[in-house]
Amino acid sequence: MKFGEAFTEYLEAHQERVLEDCCHVEYKRLKNVLKSCSRCSDALSPPCQCESCPVCDQKFFSELAKEASEIAGCFSSRVRHLLSLHEHKIQRFITFVRQCFQSPQQATEEECQMLIEYVIMNALAIRKILKKYDKVHSSANGRKFKSKMLSEHIEILQSPWLIELGAFYMYSKSNGGRSDEPNPFSCDLTSTEPKMTLMLPDMVTLEYNLLCPICLELVFKPYALVCGHLFCKSCACSAASVMIFEGPKAASSESKCPVCREVGVYGNAVHMIELSLLLKKQCKEYWKERAAEERAEISRQTKMYWDMQSKYMIGY
Known part of the structure; x- marks a missing residue:
């Protein structure tokens, strides 16, 4: 299955639980922006070889930067709220009532799993669309935009809140959490370079140096x-x-x-x-x-x- 189809299925499946409070990458719309480029959409003309494409860039990078910033803000806000529930017993009881008599630990683990999936899917969507941009325009502007995201602290996979979420998830599982759910995080503290690892789809790993x-x-x-x-x-x-x-x-x-x-x-x-x-x-x-x-x-x-x-x- 192509990523675009997988991302659409993900959005439809999580419409109520994730997207009512959190934004997401407008993957389809951004792909349409690329297709609308007059230099690249004409099959008779060669691929765009310019350093920047004024037709695409004005909409494409400004919209993507806005979405990446909003996603990072939504994610950090949700994680802070989740971890505050973990720290305060009374708030966890309120969550218990609100989640239709699920156990507080189960409800918290499900929220954690949902946020991890939210990060991975949106981060992949950004990477895929930037790769598509560079392919369409034969440019390196997509890679440059990745560097810009890092410098502006809106690269969600590098957020310290993702490390906190991963640590919380591993800690809760080691304390009797549900073992049937796959855990994309792992920790190696015995090597000379201790690290936390996040497993992304297609066997791609992301390492956080500890x-x-x-x-x-x-x-x-x-x-x-x-x-x-x-x-x-x-x-x-x-x-x-x-x-x-x-x-x-x-x-x-x-x-x-x-x-x-x-x-x-x-x-x-x-x-x-x-x-x-x-x-x-x-x-x-x-x-x-x-x-x-x-x-x-x-x-x-x-x-x-x-x-x-x-x-x-x-x-x-």
């Missing part, structure tokens, strides 16, 4: 900066010149990511709570050692902080 770029160890109490890079909480604080008890979000707006050097990436950093829970469960001894080291460092920094405050107030 090694902190600063201490070169498995991330501990990880934070994801706006640019998408993962760090231990203590490492992120050290790089931003703030104390651990203040947290990465206390960093200056001028602070840069230690990896990509992007400015202003700390203010909306994501505390990866679900990933922390998963790593803590699977790496108990390592977690105990890092926790002890962090407590000692927080104690040292706290003492230094209050010593500085005392000197400032007293004057010596």
